[in-house]
Amino acid sequence: MSHRMRFWSTVPAFYQAQLRLTQAAKKGLGDPVLGELVVLRASQLNACAFCVDMHVANLREAGVDQRRIDLLPVWEEAGGLYSERERAALAFTEAVTVLTDGFVPDAVYERAAAQFTETELAHLLAVIVAINNWNRANVTVRQPPGEEL
Amino acid sequence: MTNDATNAAQGTAAAAGHAHGPRMRWAKLAPEVYKAMIGLDAAAKKGLDPTLVELVNVRASQLNKCAFCLHMHTADARKAGETEERLALLPAWEEAAGYYTERERAALALTEAITVLTDGFVPDAVYERAAAVFEETELAQLIALITTINAWNRFGVTTRLAPGQG
Numbered sequence: 001m002s003h004r005m006r007f008w009s010t011v012p013a014f015y016q017a018q019l020r021l022t023q024a025a026k027k028g029l030g031d032p033v034l035g036e037l038v039v040l041r042a043s044q045l046n047a048c049a050f051c052v053d054m055h056v057a058n059l060r061e062a063g064v065d066q067r068r069i070d071l072l073p074v075w076e077e078a079g080g081l082y083s084e085r086e087r088a089a090l091a092f093t094e095a096v097t098v099l100t101d102g103f104v105p106d107a108v109y110e111r112a113a114a115q116f117t118e119t120e121l122a123h124l125l126a127v128i129v130a131i132n133n134w135n136r137a138n139v140t141v142r143q144p145p146g147e148e149l
Numbered sequence: 150m151t152n153d154a155t156n157a158a159q160g161t162a163a164a165a166g167h168a169h170g171p172r173m174r175w176a177k178l179a180p181e182v183y184k185a186m187i188g189l190d191a192a193a194k195k196g197l198d199p200t201l202v203e204l205v206n207v208r209a210s211q212l213n214k215c216a217f218c219l220h221m222h223t224a225d226a227r228k229a230g231e232t233e234e235r236l237a238l239l240p241a242w243e244e245a246a247g248y249y250t251e252r253e254r255a256a257l258a259l260t261e262a263i264t265v266l267t268d269g270f271v272p273d274a275v276y277e278r279a280a281a282v283f284e285e286t287e288l289a290q291l292i293a294l295i296t297t298i299n300a301w302n303r304f305g306v307t308t309r310l311a312p313g314q315g
Contacts (some may be wrong), residue, residue: 004276004280005285005288005289007289007292009295010286011192011286011289011290013192013195013307014189014192014195014289014290016192017185017188017189017191017192017193018189020185020188020189021182021185021186021188021189021300022181023185024181024182025179025182025185027181028179028181028182040230043185045267046266046267046270047267047270060169078209080264095307096303096307098267099302099303099307100212100213100214100264100265101305103214103306104306104307107267109172109307113172114212118173118178119178119179121173121178121255122173122175122178122179122182123178123179123182124291125303125304126175126177126179126182126304128303129300129303129304132296132299132303133189133296133297133299133300135216136263136266136292136295136296136299137267137273137292137296138291139266139270140262140271140276140292141267141292
């Protein structure tokens with residue numbers, strides 16, 4: 001896959017705005033490990049190589065058990081490796097990411113709403129929306145892993 | 150996201166007594182995020198033709214089934230001078246020969262590919278069709294616009310925002 005365009009440096013104001021969105025979302029969620037698990041899972045679904053590379057590195061740096069990183073694509077079948085709070089967030093992430101496959105069913109929404117306060121849930125949604133932006137742009141331009149934006 | 154269209158429709162939505170939604174008022178719960186979304190939106194649209202912007206916003210909102218967004222952007226499209234015929238035919242734009250320019254068609258194909266990302270991950274043919282009619286900065290703005298309407302759609306659909314609700 002060849003790099004189609006240096007997207008982010010072509011639209012610097014959009015890049016700054018996207019950074020602000022991401023920061024506001026993460027700050028409001030206030031749980032960095034959960035945030036990284038969620039963005040890694042979205043990046044896996046959206047097949048964003050650049051993003052997967054970055055967020056695997058962030059999780060390792062945060063000291064997260066390698067098994068929790070490796071088994072993330074199969075989290076539903078991975079027994080006790082993830083808390084119910086994390087599992088609810090991951091189910092929510094998948095539903096919001098592949099939006100047109102179910103449009104975030106009630107069961108998925110309610111599972112997350114049972115684990116997070118409304119304010120936390122709004123920011124969790126914002127984290128998922130923000131990573132979907134990064135994923136969509138980076139996949140569209142085939143941003144290579146590790147390469148400068 | 151307030152505009153004349155949403156204000157005008159508020160009475161209609163309340164009268165309909167929509168069974169679902171909103172699940173939460175995300176913009177009130179996360180005001181810094183909302184502010185950042187407004188900034189993102191402004192940055193995304195920069196330099197793009199308003200008619201093209203609204204065609205893209207309407208088409209993405211149709212695919213993502215964001216009723217709130219579709220209500221807003223069909224109204225915005227009309228305000229930008231869009232015709233009823235082109236709006237009505239938009240879901241079938243590929244078969245509506247002569248109604249949309251090649252530039253619009255290339256933008257709509259790119260919109261669909263980026264919106265339903267996991268269905269093909271923006272194939273070369275779609276990207277190249279757009280790259281043939283938009284110069285690089287315009288194409289980057291267009292990609293920014295498409296990701297941004299997808300962001301609004303995700304907030305709207307996930308929280309079941311009904312047309313006219315704030």
